[in-house]
Amino acid sequence: MATLTINHLIKSYPAKKRERNVVLDNINLTLANNEFVSIVGASGCGKSTLLSIAAGLEDFDSGDVLVDGSSIKGPGIDRGVVFQSYTLLPWLTARQNIEFALKAAGYNHSESIELAQQHLELVKLGNAADKWPAELSGGMKQRVAIARALSYRPKILLMDEPFGALDAMTRQQMQQLLLEIWEKHRLTVMFVTHDIEEAVYLSDRIVIMKPGAIDETLDVDLERPRPLSITRTNEFAELQQHVYDRISQPLEMA
Template identity: 90%
Template sequence: MATLTIKNLVKSYPAKKRERNTVLNNIDLTLANNEFVSIVGSSGCGKSTLLSIAAGLEEFDSGDVLVDGNPIQGPGIDRGVVFQSYTLLPWLTARQNIEFALKAAGYNSSESSDRAQQHLELVKLGNAADKWPAELSGGMKQRVAIARALSYRPKILLMDEPFGALDAMTRQQMQQLLLEVWEKHRLTVMFVTHDIEEAVFLSDRIVIMKPGAIDETLDVNLERPRPISITRSDAFAELQQHVYDRISQPLEMV
């Protein structure tokens, strides 16, 4: 599908006690075509800011953010975005929420209707197309949000703690569904999470951040497709412990 390249990225905000508070300092990161990469780190390390910049939702001080070698120019349909909050319009049905996004992206009514239904079926919600958001569970709402993000066929999927508000069982089901969709469509995925087990289960690679910088990049050499039983393996436990130990180390402020 696509390669996402981030070069020498610097992002800062105004601060009271000093001129600028640097939250990302010379970040270099490349997501290869069809790669699933998770970003983990302590709260405030800059992982969500990094994703927002990749989505074109935040400006940055210097550096480059490229999709297939082309600089991003704000948000675009080459990148689908899913947040922790469901961001569904309550006055529209599940299908209409997806159609609304498609029409905004330039698709006509017929194409929007067809794509909306197709992608609801992809996330196993074909029978819930005419339900209102208030009638959907948290997991179902997030499945609609994922269907919406995928409906205009983005090259890259950016996900910021999309399962953080879900209960443990629903979260596990959503992880398995996401892998099923990813393995079918082979998207390039940037996935921000605070859940280490989730990162290991989903990813080809894990980027471990410390405040403002990348501390380590870890390859996840586990079989695919991944059954849920793999989370009980020694190899999985070793990877999980390694990431936990890196995040738990005392960190210096940028």
């Protein structure tokens, strides 16, 4: 059974000159169990809105969003969410930020302490458990955010430009860390990004969006695990160029 299924999804907002401004128009998308799918497209095409709806953070006009065949009713511990902003509570340490999320998910005190430490070690921050967010670099903060999202064992990880605010070197390190975690623990990932190279490097499939609609779904048939050197191959470059060409096409030609 597919882990995440989006059927005939329509989302609109009120508009002054028109009755409604449709931002997602009859979206159909299925993410299989343990599949890594990136969503790419020009700014304003609706990709972040799509992820927010899948997270249960936004409502929609019609259609359905299902996890393992059951319609979602809002946010849930079956879905972990990571945004570009780190959203850490500054008055809590790295470990306490994760413990806070675990307690909210129903774990008891001792379970929360143990799981928080386990997941900090998973993202290679075991020695930074007692540091405050202000003492952490951007990449470290995002690793805490990923550890927090994974700590309550979601079936699906939803990530919206999670590395967009990081420098190039840190971003590359975070991409490799994410792949290590995904290959080890195997969960379904929906990953929104503006970075085409990042999408090709990480994904099993790339969903290319034009405003309000899916333009094309592209399989990424590259070896796994993926060494960084794969980004220098002709096959990688061809996939990257294809995605770029689709996104940059004029709308009337798309």
